[in-house]
Amino acid sequence: QAQLVESGGGLVQAGGSLRLSCAASERTFSYYAMGWFRQAPGKEREFVAAISWSGGSTYYADSMKGRFTISRHNAKNTVYLQMNSLKPEDTAVYYCAATEYYSGSTYPYEYDYWGQGTQVTVSS
Numbered sequence: 001q002a003q004l005v006e007s008g009g010g011l012v013q014a015g016g017s018l019r020l021s022c023a024a025s026e027r028t029f030s031y032y033a034m035g036w037f038r039q040a041p042g043k044e045r046e047f048v049a050a051i052s053w054s055g056g057s058t059y060y061a062d063s064m065k066g067r068f069t070i071s072r073h074n075a076k077n078t079v080y081l082q083m084n085s086l087k088p089e090d091t092a093v094y095y096c097a098a099t100e101y102y103s104g105s106t107y108p109y110e111y112d113y114w115g116q117g118t119q120v121t122v123s124s
Contacts, residue, residue: 002025004097004098004113005022011123012120014087015085018083018120020080020096022034022078022079024077029077030074032098033102035047035050035096036070036079037097038093038120039095040091040092043092048061049069049070050070050104051071051079055072057104058070059104059106069081088122089122091122094117096114098111
C-alpha cells in the first residue's frame with residue numbers, strides 16, 4: 001500500500017512560485033500514475049494535474065496550463081508540482097494521489113491512495 005507525503009506548501013505573494021513535492025513509500029512507485037488535486041474551503045476537490053507512469057504524458061486543468069508543471073523522479077519515488085505565477089484563487093490544500101489504472105484521470109474516485117495535503121496560501 002502506497003503512502004504519500006506532500007511538502008513544500010506555504011505562504012507566497014501573488015505572482016510568486018512554489019514547488020510541491022510528494023514522496024511515496026511504495027517501492028513500485030513507477031507502476032502508479034500520479035495526480036495533484038486541490039481543495040479550497042467550501043469547495044469540492046479539484047483536479048490540478050496528472051502524470052503517467054513513465055512521466056511521458058502529462059495532463060493539466062485548463063486554468064493551470066502554462067503556469068503549473070508536473071514531473072516525477074521514479075528513482076526518488078517523488079512527484080513534483082512546480083507552480084508559477086500564483087494567484088490568490090490558487091489558495092487551497094493541495095493533495096497528491098496515486099492510481100494503478102487510470103493514468104491522466106481527473107476524477108478523485110479513480111485514485112487509490114492519497115496524501116494528507118499541504119496548504120498553499122497566495123496573498124494579494
